[in-house]
Amino acid sequence: MNEKIIETHDLTVYYGKHRGIKDVNLTVERGEAFGFLGPNGAGKTTTQRVLLDVIRPTSGKATIFGMDCRTQGVEIRKRVGYLPGELALYKDMKADQFFMMYEYLRGANGSKGFWRELAKRLDLDVSRKIGNFSRGNKQKVGIVAAFMSRPDLLVLDEPTSGLDPLIQQTVMEMVREVKADGRTVFFSSHILSEVQAVCDRVGIIREGQLVATQSVEELFAARLNRMTLIFAGLPSVGTFDIEGVTELERTEKSVTLEVRENLPQVLSVAAKHNIQDIETHNMSLEEIFLEYYGKGNGGSHA
């Protein structure tokens, strides 16, 4: 996993005076699935569009496979499958006509007809007009179009948006297969459970700036433990003034703590105060994500 597939250096995009992304530095290596997390308007789609040369950076640089996204976009796109977040398709075409057109324009590169297999797997009726499809079926068309050339890199913007849970699972399975095949996936999502399930690393973008890039394991290792201690007689205020521990809430019989370190000391102090029960609560990726956003107050609408 050493070869760098995506690299950005101080990547900045401004739409006039409005911020798109600012000084984004990230690296995605071969064979990994990288989850790009952030609320609407944080800059996820902007970053992906810069990678595909749909939008040009105001400053900074982005490379894919070591090639400059601005000047070598054609060579890059030969090896990239892309699913846009705001998917728009030719409504008058049947799905199979669309895939044949897409294959014809891309060049099949040894993957001729692979779309049939993908469509079958996603339970997509390719004989119907795209204009008659539900949102979920249109999304399936976009997913098939992204995967059909067996690209070295998949850039997916909210891939499971509008899909039913069973198909979401299938798509995640397809992502795992791409990863197992040594290929790379860069995808943005709001659904943290799927990021947690398939990603090796995640990047969290907030108001256009990358605030964290960590492996999912590291993110969980750094997670905060919350525990509610229930006492027969409540200990006095200040009892849990221990380094790495924050008292969050206090009721008649319980104290809720956020414990970042010194857990044995917390338990020792609690034992001295006639503790009756302990309720622990490990933070999910979603809660960790919200921590980065100040309990969900972050993000803007660019």
Next chain:
Amino acid sequence: MLRLIWQELKFRRGAIVGWGLGLCFFPIVYIGIYPSVADQMAGFADLEFYKAMGMSLGTFEDWVASILIALMPLVASIYTITNGTGTLAGEEEDGRLEMVVTLPLPRWQVVTAKAVALTISSFIIYSIVSVVSLLVFQSIESQIETTLVAVDMFVAVFSAWPLVFAVGMLSIFLSAFCSSRRFASTISAAILVVSYFGNNLSNSTTELEPFKPFFLFTYLDATGKAVAEGQQAGDVTVLISIGLISFVLALFFFQGRNLTVGAWPWQRAKIES
């Protein structure tokens, strides 16, 4: 790129058939009825109102020039405006263009394919109408007084195509420039209508004379003489040049700008090299 051109042409199949048949209304009706209205038309030869509308109805050649050379390109240009602005700005607005520009194709090929497809489709439409004009003329030739032969009719009708081409490329340029289909089509239509009436009115009043070079219809001779002898090579060259310059400008502006952002050129951030 040939693949993309072919695909763009396939998208326009319906429009080619529809507009081709629709525009045949002009030769079928207006040439077809001429034998029955010829005497009446001769009386309208010198009316100022018709002159202001770019029409001179005295002879069969004048009649053909007024309808098929002056008026029909105005209608045919509606096709090139709707298609030219729809193909870049329209597809950008509804998001389809993102699926195309993220294919392994350089942007200049995307613009070129769309421009070539629009040019070929308008060429085919005009060819259909020109052939139908020839056939209708043959059917009434014996009933009218004219020195024209059938091939003159084909050439006369087809000679208006360079104006339609110029309007189409102007639309593509505006579409590449501003990303708003409504704006691009409004400006294109305004140029077309102002050119039409401006040129016609400038024949009646000297006040518009200085502006005449800016009207596209100045370079389309819609008189009986042009029907008999053909368009001036210089005028055809001007119209083709306007089309080609517009195409080059379209390439330039589309190559350098962000897509799917919807910002006007002056609102876009300066990109560092």
